[in-house]
Amino acid sequence: MHILIIGAAGMVGRKLAARLTADGSLGGRAIDAMTLVDVVAPDAPAGFTGKVTLETADLSAPGEAARLIAGRPDAIFHLAAIVSGEAELDFDKGYQINLDGTRYLFDAIRIANGQDGYKPRVVFTSSIAVFGAPLPYPIPDEFHTTPLTSYGTQKAICELLLADYSRRGFFDGIGIRLPTICIRPGKPNKAASGFFSNILREPLVGQEAVLPVSDDVRHWHASPRSAVGFLIHGATIDVEKVGPRRNLSMPGLSATVGEQIEALRRVAGDKAVQLIRREPDEMIMRMCAGWAPGFEAKRARELGFTAESSFEEIIRVHIEDELGGTL
Amino acid sequence: MHILIIGAAGMVGRKLAARLTADGSLGGRAIDAMTLVDVVAPDAPAGFTGKVTLETADLSAPGEAARLIAGRPDAIFHLAAIVSGEAELDFDKGYQINLDGTRYLFDAIRIANGQDGYKPRVVFTSSIAVFGAPLPYPIPDEFHTTPLTSYGTQKAICELLLADYSRRGFFDGIGIRLPTICIRPGKPNKAASGFFSNILREPLVGQEAVLPVSDDVRHWHASPRSAVGFLIHGATIDVEKVGPRRNLSMPGLSATVGEQIEALRRVAGDKAVQLIRREPDEMIMRMCAGWAPGFEAKRARELGFTAESSFEEIIRVHIEDELGGTL
Numbered sequence: 001m002h003i004l005i006i007g008a009a010g011m012v013g014r015k016l017a018a019r020l021t022a023d024g025s026l027g028g029r030a031i032d033a034m035t036l037v038d039v040v041a042p043d044a045p046a047g048f049t050g051k052v053t054l055e056t057a058d059l060s061a062p063g064e065a066a067r068l069i070a071g072r073p074d075a076i077f078h079l080a081a082i083v084s085g086e087a088e089l090d091f092d093k094g095y096q097i098n099l100d101g102t103r104y105l106f107d108a109i110r111i112a113n114g115q116d117g118y119k120p121r122v123v124f125t126s127s128i129a130v131f132g133a134p135l136p137y138p139i140p141d142e143f144h145t146t147p148l149t150s151y152g153t154q155k156a157i158c159e160l161l162l163a164d165y166s167r168r169g170f171f172d173g174i175g176i177r178l179p180t181i182c183i184r185p186g187k188p189n190k191a192a193s194g195f196f197s198n199i200l201r202e203p204l205v206g207q208e209a210v211l212p213v214s215d216d217v218r219h220w221h222a223s224p225r226s227a228v229g230f231l232i233h234g235a236t237i238d239v240e241k242v243g244p245r246r247n248l249s250m251p252g253l254s255a256t257v258g259e260q261i262e263a264l265r266r267v268a269g270d271k272a273v274q275l276i277r278r279e280p281d282e283m284i285m286r287m288c289a290g291w292a293p294g295f296e297a298k299r300a301r302e303l304g305f306t307a308e309s310s311f312e313e314i315i316r317v318h319i320e321d322e323l324g325g326t327l
Numbered sequence: 328m329h330i331l332i333i334g335a336a337g338m339v340g341r342k343l344a345a346r347l348t349a350d351g352s353l354g355g356r357a358i359d360a361m362t363l364v365d366v367v368a369p370d371a372p373a374g375f376t377g378k379v380t381l382e383t384a385d386l387s388a389p390g391e392a393a394r395l396i397a398g399r400p401d402a403i404f405h406l407a408a409i410v411s412g413e414a415e416l417d418f419d420k421g422y423q424i425n426l427d428g429t430r431y432l433f434d435a436i437r438i439a440n441g442q443d444g445y446k447p448r449v450v451f452t453s454s455i456a457v458f459g460a461p462l463p464y465p466i467p468d469e470f471h472t473t474p475l476t477s478y479g480t481q482k483a484i485c486e487l488l489l490a491d492y493s494r495r496g497f498f499d500g501i502g503i504r505l506p507t508i509c510i511r512p513g514k515p516n517k518a519a520s521g522f523f524s525n526i527l528r529e530p531l532v533g534q535e536a537v538l539p540v541s542d543d544v545r546h547w548h549a550s551p552r553s554a555v556g557f558l559i560h561g562a563t564i565d566v567e568k569v570g571p572r573r574n575l576s577m578p579g580l581s582a583t584v585g586e587q588i589e590a591l592r593r594v595a596g597d598k599a600v601q602l603i604r605r606e607p608d609e610m611i612m613r614m615c616a617g618w619a620p621g622f623e624a625k626r627a628r629e630l631g632f633t634a635e636s637s638f639e640e641i642i643r644v645h646i647e648d649e650l651g652g653t654l
Binding site: 091110132141142143144145146147148150153156157160161163164167168244245 | 418437459468469470471472473474475477480483484487488490491494495571572
């Protein structure tokens with residue numbers, strides 16, 4: 001089978017390509033071709049023996065979507081997006097990439113469906129940003145989407161399109177609302193939510209990290225490995241069992257910052273915990289107050305999606321996948 | 328003040344223009360100009376002494392939205408839409424008119440806002456079709472929007488845009504999720520939901536009407552007079568009190584067909600009820616099973632929106648507004 005990953009140069013896209021390479025198959029079918037697309041050149045996945053096509057493309061440019069599906073990939077992972085902060089700063093760019101780009105992709109598939117019956121699986125990464133405060137805890141599966149960012153609005157709109165295009169039979173779509181990914185590998189970044197990863201990742205390698213909020217802040221997490229698992233499961237799940245409500249809040253782990261720190265202590269000791277420097281930041285604390293504390297994710301769990309059940313597990317996944325298995 | 332009504336030739340648009348004419352003002356400000364727009368030529372409201380501009384225009388045509396707001400109307404009622412059945416039959420037309428047309432309007436206002444600070448009130452008619460089965464009864468304000476028609480999808484997307492553009496400060500938007508309008512004046516039409524009105528309107532003037540479903544079918548109703556009242560209230564309400572969740576399920580009356588018929592009996596007697604001919608229609612019964620049985624509409628009621636509290640009241644509104652006050 002042929003797999004297309006749009007947004008393949010990002011952290012999740014790279015891990016997804018690596019996992020597909022390691023598995024060698026998807027849903028029992030051998031993977032003989034992968035097309036990896038991003039606005040910057042993606043890397044070829046190490047060790048993949050099938051045909052690899054690497055593309056630099058902007059999905060929101062005219063004709064690009066039709067070109068990308070010309071080879072009729074069997075499964076499409078659409079991970080490409082302008083991130084929340086940028087979509088808030090640049091209104092036009094956010095709507096152009098996150099909404100119009102996705103709609104171009106969906107419409108290119110629809111037109112191909114009308115031409116030759118093409119009907120791929122489409123796995124779309126949505127976000128818990130489709131929800132906006134005030135939020136209950138836990139957030140039930142049937143809670144309304146009232147985003148408080150343009151990014152969340154764009155994701156919520158694409159979810160609606162995905163469900164309608166699937167209902168119409170143009171493709172088999174699954175929308176995956178990712179939790180916050182923790183521990184995010186790499187360097188500390190300036191994203192307001194970066195500290196959730198920073199306070200674990202940096203101390204694990206003996207570096208200092210800054211904690212800008214209080215220990216009682218509760219949020220919703222899953223590891224990069226779980227995120228890739230959600231996408232793989234979304235690509236192979238029986239859509240008849242999912243029914244018309246195609247956008248699913250993924251399972252995850254609801255934890256306070258204090259619980260994160262205690263898990264770090266159990267895995268890496270007091271010395272690691274002492275590397276966390278408390279520097280309260282009023283602005284980040286205000287932003288945090290509007291973030292999702294946790295979800296029931298009942299439907300997704302019943303449909304077989306799984307995530308970590310403790311923060312120690314999330315830390316151990318990071319040690320295994322990023323630090324060679326040992327501290 | 329200057330009022331723009333887009334979709335002014337439809338039933339609700341005509342009644343809204345007539346009500347604004349009768350009131351002479353909106354939110355305490357005298358109405359000195361009305362621009363009435365539709366794809367077919369709208370009529371001038373009888374008795375309006377201000378400036379009337381009648382336009383035939385298609386909002387989804389390039390440049391039309393900017394042209395329509397060139398006079399910087401203070402309040403815009405956007406009622407124009409392709410109806411549910413047509414949006415389902417003609418995919419492209421539905422998305423073009425219901426989604427792109429609305430987005431062109433919102434973007435034209437956004438651009439004007441950037442140019443000269445223009446910031447009108449925008450009242451958008453949404454629909455209970457944003458909800459899709461299975462549905463609880465009553466449906467709470469925080470229930471998710473998972474439409475099962477392209478029309479409902481387009482309305483739900485426009486709701487998200489309206490909330491985001493309002494949050495960004497481009498305009499003050501209010502989305503009004505209208506109940507099924509009952510009693511709809513005019514001739515019986517082929518809409519699947521037409522019978523809710525037909526079984527009352529026709530017998531009230533001595534004509535037969537067909538009932539295709541069983542008496543226990545429960546649905547959500549408001550009179551045309553209430554619908555106009557919602558729009559007026561939406562145009563004058565303090566948006567600070569509404570907050571960022573700008574799309575509101577309107578109050579209405581949840582009633583079974585049997586309750587509708589008993590109200591008809593009390594108002595017009597057995598003779599009227601005997602004009603209802605039962606002709607069960609399997610297809611319409613299946614469709615009905617997915618329609619909204621009723622809403623809590625707690626927020627809208629708290630914000631001052633009001634509707635009828637009995638079906639006799641709904642019938643009496645029809646007699647007053649359409650039949651000259653007597654049977």
